[in-house]
Amino acid sequence: MLARQRQAAILDEARRTGAVRVSELVARFGVSDMTIRRDLDVLAARGLVEKVYGGATAVLGESTDEPGFEAKFVRQRAQKEAIAELAATLVRPGTAIGISAGTTTWTLARALGSVPGLTVVTNSIRVANVLDETSQPTRTVVLTGGVRTPSDALVGPVAVHSLRRLHLDLVFLGVHGMADGAGFTTPNLTESETNRALVEAGSRLVVLADHTKWGIAGISTIADLAEANVVVTDDGLPELARKILAEQVDELLIAQVDGAD
Known part of the structure; x- marks a missing residue:
């Protein structure tokens, strides 16, 4: 050849x-x-x-490009781990939380092993699996139904119907991109609808996004920037992006990254 x-x-x-x-x-x-x-x-x-x-x-070049889980997992691993560790400090024992599908949210699930008494609702098979692997007797994991996407999210009417009947203390959302004007976005229209239902089920919204997500706009908006109570990102985020986010979200948390990918 x-x-x-x-x-x-x-x-x-x-x-x-x-x-x-x-x-x-x-x-x-x-x-x-x-x-x-x-x-x-x-x-x-x-x-x-x-x-x-x-x-x-x-x-990635188009607003509808959607890589699989394995493709996304190898990107910005150090940043995702730092973001997950910082985000895990927001979780209190005995609360009900929602975790969307994604590699950063999956990394967060791994970091929650020591938090007791959680009820976790997720539309991610991988998140549910990792929570089961580190399960505690006091933990409850609720997996929504739905159609599976390339990113291993369960989406569609079944998932939306389940989520609209729930009330969560905190929702952790992973995103494909975030940008001024476009907000927090995804390249999958059906996943966007399901994620919006997850966001609406929570009293507070925490978005997890490494610095490479800034300036990227998927085809569909999940939530506006101002809808996030907290954004957890890493120290590679440009100063202008920090300024824009700090003006629109309640709290911007910057994870310090010790290593590089």
Whole structure:
């Protein structure tokens, strides 16, 4: 196979699944690790993929682009962990909270292992699974029904109907993008409706978004910036974005990141 053909196949796989790993590509094409890395360098130089540790992810370009969970998980891992640790301090024992689908919210769920007496409502299979793995006798996990999306969210009329009958103390929302004017957005129209129902079920809204989400606008708005009581982000957020958010949300929390992706 010529290099150009191999690179086209790699790009197709990245766009289909959201991410590719060097080790898997080496096995698939029967070439060296260095050859695959050169292929990824070529694709990255053309702006078609973004190199990450161990592989690459497809580059988002459209308001309806929706990568899968694995593709998003490898991005900004240090930032997501710092955001999750800070957000977990907002959770009090014995409260009822909602957690949307997403990689940052999944990381938050992992950080809640020591908080007793929680009732957690989520439309994410992955969030429910990680909560079960760290379950406590006093914890209740409620998983909404619905149709599964590429980001492993359960969405649609069944999920919306379930959420509209609930009353939660705190809702943690992960987003595809946040921008002045567009607000907090998603590339999935059905997921937007379900997330809006989750937001409406909560007394307080906490948005979790790393700095790379700023300036990105998905096709559908979940909530305006001013609807968030708290935004938890990381110290890579530009000063102008901090100023805009600080003027519109009740509280802006900045997580300090010790390491880089």
